[in-house]
Amino acid sequence: MIPTMVKFIAIRVLRAATVFFAVTFVTFAIVYANPAAIARNVVGISANDDAVRAEIVKLGLDRPLLEQYQHWLAGLIHGDLGQSYFTGQPVLTTLGIRFPVTLALMILSLVLTVVLSVLIGVSSAVRGGWPDRLLQFLSVIGGAIPSFIVAIGLVFAFAVALPLFPATGYVSPDVSIGDWAASITLPVLAILVGSIAGAAAQFRGAVKDVLDRDFVRTLRARGLSERAVIYRHVLRNAGGPGLTVLSLLTIGLLGGVVIIEQVFALPGMGSLVTDAASRGDVSVVMGCVAVTVLLVSVVNLVTDLLTTALNPKARAS
Incomplete structure (x- = not known):
């Protein structure tokens, strides 16, 4: 049991490391493909060619690309991502200031999406009728409307027409928890409009699929209560597809957050x-x-590990 689990984790970690190296190297090759353009951006458009060549040497952009990547990778391992070419501030320091804002936005959006989409999806699958039809309609509408349109609409409704929340800006929780909550409410709501509708529809489909299986009818025939059937058996079997949906949703949030942060x-x-x-x-x-x-x-x-915990057969795949 334990060796199998260790092997499963080792394979997933090796796969993640391979993807990391591949993506970062390709990105590195793209962004450092034109050293002269990078150096000219730093020294200024009006700089002469000698100044540009001197800056290329100063930044180490004259070295072979693979050697530059190895140097960047070694710095990453030691917690050094270099310095900004324009501000001179360490990149890690800059990320330490900016990343918590994005992380807070993502975690709040993800937690609320999980809770609400599970409740709505399960209720829709179990009850059917008009709640089910309404969810399917809203999932289409929520997925069709761009997040920045939703964000602008929320600003007009709850920051301009009804000045309940600030339209833009961010307050750190270290300064004031109340002001922080107010500054992040509208951005989170803008993300939730699209994410909940889509995730709830996916959960609804996963639960609906499990409810149609033979073992559910057998459990009901044995006299188990509907609550026990749903919460002990159906949700466990629907958890794997649900976790996959949440994994994709988390990745999708990274793109959505970029837009939302610009709007607010x-x-x-x-x-x-x-x-x-x-x-x-x-x-x-x-x-x-x-x-x-x-x-x-x-x-x-984490998604793979949780899926395996819910369904040990997933290790074989």
């Missing part, structure tokens, strides 16, 4: 990577990519 002017990873990419601050871009890939790898690994 939140100082998170979204605005950081957008600003860094627009001005050519490639060391910061690589730091953001590394954190993002690492986060996705951890989410996928």
